[in-house]
Amino acid sequence: MSLIDTTLRERLDRRIEGLRDAREIKPGHPxxxxxxxxxxxxxxxxxxxxxxxxxxxxxxxxxxxxxRPLRYFLAGFAFCLQAQYVRNAIRMGIELDELAVDVESEIDRRGGLGFRDEPADFESIAYTTTLRTDAPDSDVRELVETAESCCYVHGTLSQAVDLDGTTVVNGTPLDR
CATH class of the missing domain: 2.20.25 (N-terminal domain of TfIIb)
Structure with missing residues (x-):
């Protein structure tokens, strides 16, 4: 049973077209x-x-x-990416029976303790997106590329830290 209500496609397409036709798209302010x-x-x-x-x-x-606060940060990344998977699966008519994003990270704890000259930061962030779907691999690859490119947090993190993503479809890593 699909987690994604693909019957929302028409409503989503109208919303996207309305924004595309707008004179100005105002910035968001989360x-x-x-x-x-x-x-x-x-x-x-x-x-x-x-x-x-x-x-x-x-x-x-x-x-x-x-x-802990950093758990919310990592969850925010996963939630944002999942929202883009849902939005784009609706747009593309892809049914997903499973969608999960697991995030792991590495930090140099000395930064948070003030034991080094550089500011505290993440050394790396790795994530695994797990999908279960009957969609062809080519459609899934397009979904992955689109979801990642439309995710604000993914876009920001990929420019700031070593961000390593893996997608597993129906139990098998997807070659990208």
Whole structure:
């Protein structure tokens, strides 16, 4: 059973055409408001939702009441990429029975501790996109290329860090 409602294609096409025909496409302004509740425990407000971040008890001041902040960063990347897969699968009429993005990263912890001269950053970010579909490999390759090129976070990260992506379709890595 497909996770993607391909019957939305007509509505999506109308929306895209409306934007394409617009005199001006105004920039988007995604935003989040945050506040510190106590020590590492923070709260964010976005789009009418509230969510917390914290550090584990093993960090002095952490209470372990919510995911760590970097987990939200990595999840944001995965969620953004997944949204582009969905949007473009609808556009292309591709049914997906499974769509998952797993993200792993490496950081030099010395940066976050102030033990090196360079700013703290990610050394690398690797992700695996898992798809299950009956679509031909050529269509899947086009979907992968389009989803990655339309994802704001992928575009930003690919210019800033060693970003290594793998796509697995029906259990087999996709050659790109």
């Amino acid at each position: 935003s989040v408001e945050t506040e510190t509740l106590s020590n590492y425990h923070a709260r964010a407000h976005a789009d009418g939702f509230t969510f917390d971040a914290d550090e584990p008890v093993s960090k002095v001041g952490g209470t372990g009441t919510a995911p």
